Amino acid sequence: MSDEEPAKPALQLKSQKFRDTREKDWRTLSRALDRLDQGKLNSFSTDELLNLPVLYRSAVSSLSMARSISLDRNLIGYLQGLCARAYMGIYGPHARFKDILTGYFGRQWPESVRRIGPEFLLSLACLVIGIVAGWLLCAGDQSWYSALVGEDMSGGRNLSASAADLKKTLEGSTDGLAVFSVFLMSHNTQVSIFAFALGVIAGIPTALLILHNGMLLGAMLWLFARQGLLVDFAGWLSIHGTTELLAIVLAGAAGFHMARRIMFPGNLTRKAALVDAGKLTGSVMLGVAIMLLLAGLLEGFGRQLITDTSARFGIGAVMLVTWIVYFTQVGRRLTLKFEEADHGRP
Amino acid sequence: MAAPNPAPILDDTLSFDAQGKYQRRVTYITTPEGVRLPFITATFAERLGAFILDYLIIIAAPVALILLFFILPFEQVDWKRAKGLGDILMILFFMAMFFVRTGYFMAFEMGPRAATPGKRVLKIRVIAHDGGHLTPVMVITRNMLREVEFYLPLTLMGMTMQGGGWVALSAFLWTLVLALLPLFNRDQARLGDFLGGTRVVHMPRQSLGIDLADTEADRRSGIIFTRAQIEAYGEKELGVLEEVLRERRPATMAAVATRIKTRIGWDDPKNTNDVPTDEAFLRAFYAALRAHLESRMLLGKRRKDKHDDVR
Numbered sequence: 001m002s003d004e005e006p007a008k009p010a011l012q013l014k015s016q017k018f019r020d021t022r023e024k025d026w027r028t029l030s031r032a033l034d035r036l037d038q039g040k041l042n043s044f045s046t047d048e049l050l051n052l053p054v055l056y057r058s059a060v061s062s063l064s065m066a067r068s069i070s071l072d073r074n075l076i077g078y079l080q081g082l083c084a085r086a087y088m089g090i091y092g093p094h095a096r097f098k099d100i101l102t103g104y105f106g107r108q109w110p111e112s113v114r115r116i117g118p119e120f121l122l123s124l125a126c127l128v129i130g131i132v133a134g135w136l137l138c139a140g141d142q143s144w145y146s147a148l149v150g151e152d153m154s155g156g157r158n159l160s161a162s163a164a165d166l167k168k169t170l171e172g173s174t175d176g177l178a179v180f181s182v183f184l185m186s187h188n189t190q191v192s193i194f195a196f197a198l199g200v201i202a203g204i205p206t207a208l209l210i211l212h213n214g215m216l217l218g219a220m221l222w223l224f225a226r227q228g229l230l231v232d233f234a235g236w237l238s239i240h241g242t243t244e245l246l247a248i249v250l251a252g253a254a255g256f257h258m259a260r261r262i263m264f265p266g267n268l269t270r271k272a273a274l275v276d277a278g279k280l281t282g283s284v285m286l287g288v289a290i291m292l293l294l295a296g297l298l299e300g301f302g303r304q305l306i307t308d309t310s311a312r313f314g315i316g317a318v319m320l321v322t323w324i325v326y327f328t329q330v331g332r333r334l335t336l337k338f339e340e341a342d343h344g345r346p
Numbered sequence: 347m348a349a350p351n352p353a354p355i356l357d358d359t360l361s362f363d364a365q366g367k368y369q370r371r372v373t374y375i376t377t378p379e380g381v382r383l384p385f386i387t388a389t390f391a392e393r394l395g396a397f398i399l400d401y402l403i404i405i406a407a408p409v410a411l412i413l414l415f416f417i418l419p420f421e422q423v424d425w426k427r428a429k430g431l432g433d434i435l436m437i438l439f440f441m442a443m444f445f446v447r448t449g450y451f452m453a454f455e456m457g458p459r460a461a462t463p464g465k466r467v468l469k470i471r472v473i474a475h476d477g478g479h480l481t482p483v484m485v486i487t488r489n490m491l492r493e494v495e496f497y498l499p500l501t502l503m504g505m506t507m508q509g510g511g512w513v514a515l516s517a518f519l520w521t522l523v524l525a526l527l528p529l530f531n532r533d534q535a536r537l538g539d540f541l542g543g544t545r546v547v548h549m550p551r552q553s554l555g556i557d558l559a560d561t562e563a564d565r566r567s568g569i570i571f572t573r574a575q576i577e578a579y580g581e582k583e584l585g586v587l588e589e590v591l592r593e594r595r596p597a598t599m600a601a602v603a604t605r606i607k608t609r610i611g612w613d614d615p616k617n618t619n620d621v622p623t624d625e626a627f628l629r630a631f632y633a634a635l636r637a638h639l640e641s642r643m644l645l646g647k648r649r650k651d652k653h654d655d656v657r
Contacts, residue, residue, distance in 0.1 A: 013637055014644070016557055026554070039458075060381045069644065071636050073585050074592065078554040084385055085549065087377060088460075088471070091479055100482065108483075182437050186444035193448065197493035200524065200537060258541070271540060275475070278541030282487030 015070035022062050029055040030082060036089045056086040104286070107331035112283040113250065114327065116257045123252035126207050127245065130214015131221065138222040148219040163227040185296030188244060192251035192288050196281065199255025202263065206255035213248060235309035238316030239302050244295035246323055247288045254281035254288070291323075373533050373545050376477045383477075385547035388470040390528050393536075393546055399464030400450070407446045411439060451489040456482050465546075475545050488542030495525045495537055558591050559633035569622055569630040575610040576638045582651035584639060587632050591625070599624045606631060 012020075032052060035043065044052075063079040070076065113120070137144040145159055191213070198205035217237075224233035258277050265273030298315070306312055371387040415435075445453070454462040460480055461471040472488070474480045502518035528534045535545055590602050603624040606612070614621045622630070639649060 013559055013633075013640060015636075015640055016559065019557060023554070057379065060377070060379070060383065063383075064381070069640060071581060071584055071639055071643065072557065072559075073588055074552070074555045075557075077552050080384060080386070081550060081552045083383055084547070087375070087383055088473070088549075091377070091474075091477070182440040182444070186440060186448070189444070189448060193490050194493050197491050198498075200491065200494050200541075201520070274540045275543040278487045278543060279483060282483040282490075282542065285490055286483060286486050 015066070015072060015075075018062075018065065018069060019072075019075060022058070025055055025058055026062065026079070026082060029059055029086060033082075033085050033089050053090065056083075056090055059083050059086055104283070108283050109287040110327050110330040112280045113287070115280055116253045116284060119253040119256035119260065120249065122256055123206075123210055123249045126210040126252065127214040127249055130211040130216075131218035133211070134215035134218020134220075135222045135225075136218075137215070138219045145219050145223060148215055149223075159223070161223075163229065166224060166227050166229055167232065182296065182300070184299055185292055188248070188292045188295070189289055192248055192292060193285070195248065195251045196255045196258070196285055196288075199258040199281075200262065201259075203256045203259030206252050206259070210248070210252040232309050235312040235316075236303065239306065239312040240295045240298035240316075242316045242320040243291055243298060243323065246320070247291035247295060250284055250291070251288045254284045257281055257284075370548070371532070371534070373475075373547055375473060375475065375545075378477055385473065385545070386549070387534050388468075388546040388548045390534055392468050392470055392548060393528065393534070396462065396464035396468045396470060399467055400462045401464075403463060404446050404450055408443060411442060451492065452485055455480075455485045455489065468548075469550050470546050470548050472544050473547055475539075475543050480544065484542040484544050486542075488538035488544050491536075491538035491541060494521060495527075499525050555592055558588060558629060559636050560629065567622060567626055567630060569627065571610070571631065571634045573638075575612070576634050578610050578652060579635055580649035580651040580654050581639060584632070584635050587628065587635070591628055591632060594625070596624070599628055603627050 029052075032044075032048065032055065059079065060083050063076070063083050066072075066076050066079050134148060138148070142159060191209070195206050195209045198209060221230065221233065224230055258281050261273045261277035262270070268276065298319070302315060303312065306315070370389075372384040373387045374382045374384055376382050451462055454465075455472050459466060459471060460473070465471055472480060472485070474484060499518060499521040502514055502521055505514040506518050524537055528536045533539075533545055539545055587602070590598055606628070607614075642649065
């Protein structure tokens with residue numbers, strides 16, 4: 001269009017006039033977006049930055065205009081792409097670290113955990129029932145132990161192990177402890193994600209998974225109790241276990257919440273309920289991953305370095321209390337405001 | 347900025363010619379300014395292609411790491427002495443595996459392009475369906491559900507093949523329905539998209555071509571069509587004609603020109619010097635047809651194609 005004669009004929013389509021007057025803005029916007037894509041945000045002058053939203057809005061209005069007056073497909077396609085790119089440039093995923101820190105840890109995470117309270121109790125019940133069942137089964141018939149705790153999980157903690165052998169497994173050893181903690185962290189995170197994602201299937205597999213983990217634990221408790229090492233084992237477990245088990249229970253609770261919202265969407269449409277539940281459980285799960293990372297560190301380093309049972313209990317208890325206080329207290333006042341704002345919406 | 351109502355025939359689909367595809371489904375996103383912005387929905391095939399590419403990377407990563415281990419001069423190391431080094435290597439390996447299996451999709455989709463390498467190759471990306479920012483929580487939710495959408499059916503399929511019986515088979519079929527959900531809804535969204543409140547869209551790069559309707563040149567060439575001749579076609583044919591003219595392949599243009607001439611009963615001038623070239627004829631017809639259809643469009647009368655009764 002650049003090499004036109006100066007005297008433009010009167011014979012021009014409306015869509016052409018439209019294009020002639022606006023094309024310059026589109027080109028400017030496109031060039032600015034290219035620069036944004038190359039990550040040169042700092043090279044923009046203040047005027048250029050202020051101009052960006054203006055150009056974006058004008059491009060969007062050009063698009064709706066073009067769709068109603070022009071049949072030039074290339075033009076409409078171009079504008080569609082341009083608007084999409086501009087929208088991405090302006091509303092793309094740029095999470096700022098500080099916002100995440102205050103917004104997520106200060107409000108969103110404890111708030112979403114509070115909102116899945118009933119499911120949390122259900123998930124906790126599954127775990128407790130699992131532990132009791134695991135213990136009782138093994139107490140009733142020893143052969144259950146090897147059925148529940150596979151050879152690869154037991155690591156020498158089997159029925160034939162003597163009290164001394166068992167005691168040895170509880171001692172700290174610095175051999176490859178960091179490797180072990182990373183391995184456990186990745187394993188536990190995967191189990192939690194699985195427990196959560198299985199909630200989609202009516203939540204039954206989630207319940208089974210939590211029950212199974214509880215039974216495993218119950219069986220091990222029984223094994224150590226049989227040799228009179230229950231307190232030592234509990235200490236060994238509690239240093240990281242309070243954080244880890246809480247995380248797994250939370251993951252299960254998130255799964256249950258999803259299952260409930262899918263089956264009983266309430267006043268919302270099922271689609272809207274899904275989005276809502278997804279946001280809530282996603283916030284919980286991000287926190288679960290962080291908790292498991294912490295638990296992995298406690299397990300890998302803390303447990304191997306601190307061998308005194310009462311110190312282990314102390315750390316475990318401190319962690320548990322911290323979590324409880326955090327989840328029940330943090331972000332309360334902000335939550336109220338948040339809910340008011342929510343209800344104010346039409 | 348009163349957004350005019352989209353015309354009915356363009357409501358769900360967008361005429362699009364970049365790849366010669368006629369129409370593609372559109373996902374509307376209402377931006378925070380209240381504008382309904384159309385995005386081209388990524389097809390199941392595109393998404394599957396991107397996933398396969400990503401998965402190849404996921405599979406190749408451990409292999410590459412192990413190869414790297416053998417290429418680097420580790421045979422010089424006395425492992426009994428350098429225990430710390432071994433530990434660090436193991437940690438790095440486990441971390442890398444963990445990242446690849448769990449964090450690959452999340453990390454890339456949280457990045458500025460909101461797309462994994464596979465998605466970038468196929469020019470698709472993730473957007474927030476509510477029109478706002480794509481938040482980390484959305485990305486996490488949509489990717490955690492891959493466990494039930496991909497890994498679970500895979501596991502169950504393995505169980506079925508190893509003689510898991512009807513329980514494994516029915517569980518497999520059940521999860522298969524979840525996995526193939528994108529085929530059964532208009533937005534081609536998978537379960538993770540619904541829960542995360544995200545959609546995957548196709549974002550091709552398209553350049554702005556010249557305006558093909560050059561009315562001034564047409565006037566000089568002296569090609570004039572009667573109204574009846576122009577009314578033989580509708581918007582769909584106009585789009586095809588535009589595509590032909592942009593491609594400028596002589597054989598195609600000749601064939602199309604012949605067909606149009608036959609249909610509208612066009613007689614070439616007697617003097618062979620006055621006979622326009624195929625391209626000149628097609629451009630003149632394109633300009634005339636577009637001028638006619640656009641003027642009708644302003645009156646709210648849109649003719650979809652040549653079989654449409656709207657005049």
